[in-house]
Amino acid sequence: MTYKVIGKRVKRVEDPRLLTGGALFVGDVNLPNMLHAAFFRSDYAHAKIKSIDTSLAKEIPGVVGVYTAEDMGEAWEPGPPLVSPPPTLEGVVFNSRRQVPLVKDKVKHAGEIIAVVVAESRYIAEDAVEEIYVDYEPLPAVTDLEKCLEPGHPLVHDDLDSNLAAYLVQNKGDYEAAKKEADLVLKRKFKLDRGAAVAMENRGIVVDWDQKNQHLMIWDTTQSPIPIRNGMAARLGLRTHQVRVVAPFVGGGFGPKIMMFYAEEMVLPWLTMKLNRPVKWIEDRKENFYATTQEREQVQEVEMALSKEGRILGIKQKIIHDTGAFDPYGLTTPLNTQSHSMGGYDVQNYNSELFVVFTNKIIVTPVRGAGRPQGIYVVERMLDIASKELKLDPRDVRRLNFIPKDAFPYNHEIIDQAFVELVLDSGNYLPAYEKALEKIEYDKFVQEEQPRLRAEGKYVGIGVVPFIETTGVGPYEGARVAVEPSGKISAATGVGTQGQSHMTSFAQIIAEELGVEVEDVSLVSGDTAEIHWGTGTFASRGAVVAGNAVLAAASDVRKKVLKLASKILETPEDELELEGGLVRVADIPEKSISLGELAVLANPFRGAVEPGTEPGLESTKYFGPAYGATAFGVHGMILEVDPETMMIKIHKYIAVEDCGTMLNPLVVEGQIHGGVSMGIGNAYYEKLHYDENAQLLNASLADYLIPTSAEMPHIEVYHENTPAPNNKLGTKGVGEAGAIPVPAAFAQALENALPDFNLEITETPLSPNRLYELLYKSEE
Amino acid sequence: MKVEGEHLFSGTQQQVWDLFRDTEVMAAALPGTKKMELIGENTYEAVMNVRVGPVVGEFSGQLVISNEDHPTSYTMTVDGRGKPGFLKGVGDVILTNQGENQTLMGYTGEVQIGGKLVAVGQRLIDTVAKSIISQAFEILDNALAERESAEAEGREAAYRKSSESDYAATVAKDLIKNVLKRTGSSEDS
The missing domain is CATH 3.30.365.10 (Aldehyde oxidase/xanthine dehydrogenase, molybdopterin binding domain)
Known part of the structure; x- marks a missing residue:
């Protein structure tokens, strides 16, 4: 298939904003009356907590509160399981153990959060963290992959018999039979070690509970705003429409930002609802090494x-x-x-x-x-x-x-x-x-x-x-595409952007379908107010899953455009073409109507429309392979x-x-x-x-x-x-x-x-x- | 982290033993020591200011002497923590007579360090530890000499205290020495 816009080396439309400091990141969000959080994290990787003393921290002027797991009461619960084990495999062992907002009794890795300080400034909050004293009973740490399953080895989770989190076997054909036929049987042991993702922008979250509107606003550096919204509403006993999550520009995701919920994401919404004030936390680089997920070992x-x-x-x-x-x-x-x-x-x-x-x-x-x-x-x-x-x-x-x-x-x-x-x-x-x-x-x-x-x-x-x-x-992604009365196109998808150029490449798909310039398409990604359903940006799936949803929505809008234009221009649909923001009769280019005019006509202010008519030139579609x-x-x-x-x-x-x-x-x-x-x-x-x-x-x-x-x-x-x-x-x-x-x-x-x-x-x-x-x- | 080394003192085995068991002398020898008190039999409580590169802060903890074999060997256990992290260590000290008025002090130990101290200061810990130890030995040498002459002169010994600025200067000097050694342009080469 030959395309006019898809596949072209179009320069990124988001770059001018990014390069001139005009793009919103979570760190840029500053609200009136906003408080700042800082976390007390464990130095020990494995230790029982004997006691926590926050009294000195609480005395510091400017500190609004210091909270531990105990203070969370009923609101304290571990994060949700993000992905369950494969239901299609037999004999799978899977022990689900999830991270907690604040550690109650035993620290399981260095960097786990024991207490949070909320203060009028980050400076004060960090100073107060220094005044918290936790009495630990250090325990031997579990680090060695090969030894940690041996009987009698220290346990990360005391309620389990061993450190086994999961076990499964996958099999295809008959290896042992094949081995008998082999001229060479090679055996090697490999050691693959850990690295960090090191996104340029660390994690961050700003939360704002609006008591009068009963609405929670969350700006979060997440790759997955819609599931964060859904999960957060469930945790807090709110309806989904009471929570709006915005993942604005995010300075690199690389996977760890799809994790949910991080402890900080569980603590901050609870704080804003408790204190009735906005609260902000931006991860520093040192925290990032201890608090943001890693991989490859x-x-x-x-x-x-x-x-x-x-x-x-x-x-x-x-x-x-x-x-x-x-x-x-x-x-x-x-x-x-x-x-x-x-x-x-x-x-x-x-x-x-x-x-x-x-x-x-x-x-x-x-x-x-x-x-x-x-x-x-x-x-x-x-x-x-x-x-x-x-x-x-x-x-x-x-x-x-x-x-x-x-x-x-x-x-x-x-x-x-x-x-x-x-x-x-x-x-x-x-x-x-x-x-x-x-x-x-x-x-x-x-x-x-x-x-x-x-x-x-x-x-x-x-x-x-x-x-x-x-x-x-899969499972799926969605996209919403609409022609504005100005003739410009607005679009939205649930996959947030962390540098993948969604605003350009998805715009190219829409421009191709609707015959407009790439610059005339404005795409919002990562705002739950713009689209209700979706999963997120991960697994190299944006261009496939969201891309095809964008195509489906744009194609549907194209259909609506053609149907309406056919009526107005009194020309069969197959004789019409979309070009330069206009719908025109292929053989008589001067016989045309702009997309903007069509959008106005598709949303009449008075009069009667045919039964079954949907207003506007808009469509929301989904794709799941x-x-x-x-x-x-x-x-x-x-x-x-x-x-x-x-x-x-x-x-x-x-x-x-x-x-x-x-x-x-x-x-x-x-x-x-x-x-x-x-x-x-x-x-x-x-x-x-x-x-x-x-x-x-x-x-x-x-x-x-x-x-x-x-x-x-x-x-x-x-x-x-x-x-x-x-x-x-x-x-x-x-x-x-x-x-x-x-x-x-x-x-x-x-x-x-x-x-x-x-x-x-x-x-x-x-x-x-x-x-x-x-x-x-x-x-x- | 493993710690080991030795130092030759000009003194008898008994004199060196006494020196090491003198809380006042030990507190003077270790830079940044704010407090060192005997709180029980062979148990000391200490507060020390530690500075490793960008990591600075106060440590408090206990020091316990055990397995005493007078005047030859003992085991020292330290367990301390503070804002920059924690440390826990066990070490053996052995004194051997090396002839007239010469005593060799050998030590080996294993130290566990955690928190900011190791996460950020890891590259510097080795040098800093060596600097602390070498400076401590210098002060202990002087203290030993001072004890001898004070005894001979029948007066109270007066010990020079290690200052944090002396310590900082020593660390800086040692770091530069290390860098020069690595680039192969030290005075020895």
Whole structure:
């Protein structure tokens, strides 16, 4: 299908506001009579609370109140379970334990909130927090994924028999039978460690209870305003129309901002209703390390059976996944790991045993990639190691195993994060892989460049890694599109924006349908007053699920426009066209009427209308796919290792992306750039170091390194297009794609760069120090 | 965090033992000590101001001496907390006679640290701990000499107290030394 506006490199319409300080963030919300909250958080990761003394804090002038769990009374209850376990799998164990607003008796991770101070200013509130004294009885911390299930180990939740949060097995085919046929059975253990999302804007919330209107206004840095509104109303005993949640511009979400409810989100609404005054809290950077969810920690034992030609006969896997102190987000992340552990390969036999464990660490919920990077990491590492063992070209091994083009839709026969069968809807993997090899000039590099540079004493290596990304999962999203009397278009969707360019790419869909300029479309995302139903921005699903809802609503408005215009212009609908904000007769362009005039006529002030007529040129539509759309990509990098400092420099970075129909290539490329930078952090810079007491040792940006522009290579992005068959636009998600393959590509490139060492990388993130240790160890 | 090291004192084993068991001397030796009192048998209560990089605050806690083997060894347990976090440690101190008027004090221990102290100050803790210890030894050396001469002269010993500014200067000096060592341009190279 040829489009006029969709797929064009339209510059982001939201940028002028963002770049000139004209965009509203939660931090900008300041209300008359507003109070400020600050939290007393536990230094201990695991400790019983013996007593809490807030008397000194309460005496400080300007302090309005200091509250603990006891003060909340009936209002104290844990957060809701966000995602329940898959009902479609047998033998699932799932122990739901959710975070609490204020700790009552036992602290389960450092940073948990014990008391809140409300004061006339944040300064006073923070000073008062310093005066709170809590008497603890410290307990041994649960940190080790492998040891924490041993009998007699300290327990995070005393009411459970062990630290097991969940257990399930997914099976496809018969691995044990396949193993008997194998020429090579490879067994490795992988350690994947934790990182933080480090959004530029920390979390924040402003709440305002209007006693006279009986209405609660909430500004929240959430990725999920509608579920926050619904849940908040339920918690507070209000009707949904009494609560309005606005997620204005949000400075980066990356997953943790879809968690709900954070303790602060449970405490602040209670405070504003109790005190009858607005209350504000903005998370500081240090709090962010302790209070905002993290991800990626797993230990995996993986076994792969292969033929001597390199054909994968089967994969067996044991995953121990750390969910931190609570598991509000169910099994989404580890299910994603399973969904990606076969990659885009035709694997007939798969057996995966999943143990989810509680530890005294910060809560784990999805972070951009959401379990997928771990799956891709293990399957790609296993293929690299197998290629070496079988003395095969790693490229040929991948070519041999890709799911062929005509095998789609391809059923992986396991359950995915949406609890439906993991069906890869479409794909054409081999051409994208070949394109990546060509663009990075693989042959030229290994045959000419690498030998030349090695002769100069330079350690340069290449890594090329393909990956799939399951995207665009349900349940549904909605959109409302309306023609204003001015002829401009107003639209709304429930998926909030944290930088995804919704205001541009969704406007392009509407502009395409209604024949208006992108600038004439004004889209509100993330305001519950504008649309009533929806879930949120997550799982790389905006362009797929909300995008197609926008299309459906715009198409319906188009129908209404044509119907009315046909009557007024006395011309059959199929002879009309929408162009330049007008409806005109295709052959007689001067015979036209503007959309604005039609909007006025569609909403008469007096007179009678035909029975059954709906006023206005407006429509609200929903879209929900039966199963997701699976994107594909290949990333390639050439890097150099400094043998003295172990610092690396990326000489070349290419990404070939197949996310089906692109709404806006600029936006797609921007997503890839951002994802890659996160992936580089995950691969070589960012690691949260916890000690054996579950104390976070690098909880500041001085010690937790994120890649800056100096570490970022120039990224070349190339596109393939295999449209998704199950949605009209043909879109697939791309928001998380960039981050997924990078650690695996890094590992491959490092091994390739350091052939003199017997280096086999089975862990991520790495760092210069860690690489040095690995090389030193393998030299021994 | 593991702590270990040794220091050679100019004194007999008995003199060094006595020195270490003198609350006044110990309070003087540790920078930032605001209070150190014997509150029970072998149990001391202390209040200390700690400064690790950007993390500053008062710690209060208890120090318990156990496993005493006069005048050779004892075990020290500290348990303290304050606004910047908490620390808990157990250590063994061993004194050995190294010939005439020479006593070697060796110590090994394990310290657990938590809170802001470790989250923000982690990179500096090692250096700061070493600085505190080295400065303490310097003061203890002087105190030992002062005790000897005071005894010889038949007067009360007067101890120099470690000041927080001396301590800050020592930490800064040690940090710079570390940086120079890392960049390979220290005076030794």
